[in-house]
Amino acid sequence: MSRTSQATLGRRLYHPDRDEIRLESVLSALSDPIRLRIVRELARGHDDMACIAFDLPVSKSTCTHHFRVLREAGVIHQYYEGTSRMSRLREDDLEARMPGLLSAVLGAA
Amino acid sequence: MSRTSQATLGRRLYHPDRDEIRLESVLSALSDPIRLRIVRELARGHDDMACIAFDLPVSKSTCTHHFRVLREAGVIHQYYEGTSRMSRLREDDLEARMPGLLSAVLGAA
DNA sequence: GTCGTATTACGAAGGTTGTCAAACTACGAC
DNA sequence: GTCGTAGTTTGACAACCTTCGTAATACGAC
Numbered sequence: 475m476s477r478t479s480q481a482t483l484g485r486r487l488y489h490p491d492r493d494e495i496r497l498e499s500v501l502s503a504l505s506d507p508i509r510l511r512i513v514r515e516l517a518r519g520h521d522d523m524a525c526i527a528f529d530l531p532v533s534k535s536t537c538t539h540h541f542r543v544l545r546e547a548g549v550i551h552q553y554y555e556g557t558s559r560m561s562r563l564r565e566d567d568l569e570a571r572m573p574g575l576l577s578a579v580l581g582a583a
Numbered sequence: 584m585s586r587t588s589q590a591t592l593g594r595r596l597y598h599p600d601r602d603e604i605r606l607e608s609v610l611s612a613l614s615d616p617i618r619l620r621i622v623r624e625l626a627r628g629h630d631d632m633a634c635i636a637f638d639l640p641v642s643k644s645t646c647t648h649h650f651r652v653l654r655e656a657g658v659i660h661q662y663y664e665g666t667s668r669m670s671r672l673r674e675d676d677l678e679a680r681m682p683g684l685l686s687a688v689l690g691a692a
Numbered sequence: 693g694t695c696g697t698a699t700t701a702c703g704a705a706g707g708t709t710g711t712c713a714a715a716c717t718a719c720g721a722c
Numbered sequence: 723g724t725c726g727t728a729g730t731t732t733g734a735c736a737a738c739c740t741t742c743g744t745a746a747t748a749c750g751a752c
Contacts, residue, residue, distance in 0.1 A: 497691045498614050505611035506740085526698065536741055538700060544741095557698045557749045570690035574683050582606045582681035615710085635728065647730060652709095666719045666728045688721055 487545065487552050492567040495548035500572065503547035504579055508532060509540050513549065516563045517580050524558040596654065596661050601676040604657035609666065609681065612656035613688055617641060618649050625672045626689050633667035 484560055490496075504510055508530060516530060541561060544550045549568065550561045568576045600607075613619055617639060621680060639646055650670060653659045659670045674679065677685045 491735085498616055498619065498686070500642055501610045501688070502614035505607050505614055507607055508740095510607065524698080532740090533742055534699070535701085537742075539740075542700095554699095557696095559699065572687055574687035575691060578683035578687050579606070579610070582684060617710090633728080641710085642712055643729065644713080644731080651730095663718090663729095668729065690713075 477529060487554075489545060489551060492548075492570060495571050497572060499547040500549060500575070503543050503549050504518070506540065506543075509544055509549075510579075512540065512544065512561075513563065514580060516550065516561060517576075521562040522562045524555075524560055526558070537557040596663075598654060598660060599657045601657075601679060604676060604680050608656040609658060609677070609684070612652050612658050615649065615652075617645075618653055619688075620670065621649065621653065621670075623689060625670060626685075629667040630670065631671045633664075633669055634692060635667070 504513065511530070516523060524536055525541060528537075530540075532540075540559060541550070541552065541559070544561075545552050548564060548571075551564050552559050552561050554560075563576075565576060613622065620639070621637060625632060634646055634650060637646075637647075642651075650659070650661065650668070653670075656663050657673060657680075661668055661670050661672050663669075672685075673686060
């Protein structure tokens with residue numbers, strides 16, 4: 475304990491490198507309606523968003539779970555800002571690895 | 584019994600209509616490595632293919648299962664031809680419902 | 693330090709998925 | 723008719739996924 479502001483750094487969040495992002499994982503991450511909704515909101519979303527801003531119809535722990543799946547698949551980037559966890563779409567990385575995929579998903583009915 | 588060539592017709596295969604194809608189902612269907620491999624082969628594939636032509640590293644029943652998932656998601660169309668079951672990508676339907684998705688998936692690493 | 697907020701971690705229930713083997717059905721060739 | 727080939731169906735199993743509640747943690751404000 476002790477070290478006060480180390481904690482934020484201590485809470486490490488795994489993010490795959492750009493070239494570690496796997497198509498299967500991304501598709502799988504996007505195949506859940508709640509996660510799709512998160513991604514759509516992030517895409518519409520003008521700015522990075524805290525988890526709480528999404529107002530999802532699930533419990534807090536389930537929410538954490540879905541954000542983790544998206545992050546570990548490489549779809550979103552997350553970082554701590556005070557007590558909140560901000561999320562941002564990894565649009566550039568996705569576009570580099572699977573060109574057109576994200577926009578096709580967002581554009582679909 | 585009796586009616587000889589009725590049987591092929593009797594074995595009905597469910598296919599969703601074009602406008603029943605759901606994004607989540609398609610993404611989920613494509614998120615499995617074996618199914619992705621099937622789709623890639625079909626896309627490269629010049630012609631409709633029988634299941635056996637794929638030479639997949641799984642048992643027959645598992646094979647049946649994967650083809651069914653693809654068919655019920657609306658990704659492929661299947662029909663009987665003698666003792667074989669032929670498969671074909673529903674490229675037009677997919678393109679109409681989720682433009683660019685299939686080619687993005689096929690183009691990805 | 694204490695308190696409140698945002699979030700994570702743990703553990704469990706319930707459902708779905710991928711896999712197989714064994715038994716079965718449908719068709720074509722003979 | 724019989725035989726072989728292609729595929730299905732059933733039933734099983736382990737692994738995973740989604741969900742939750744509860745307990746714990748990290749930070750900001752006081």
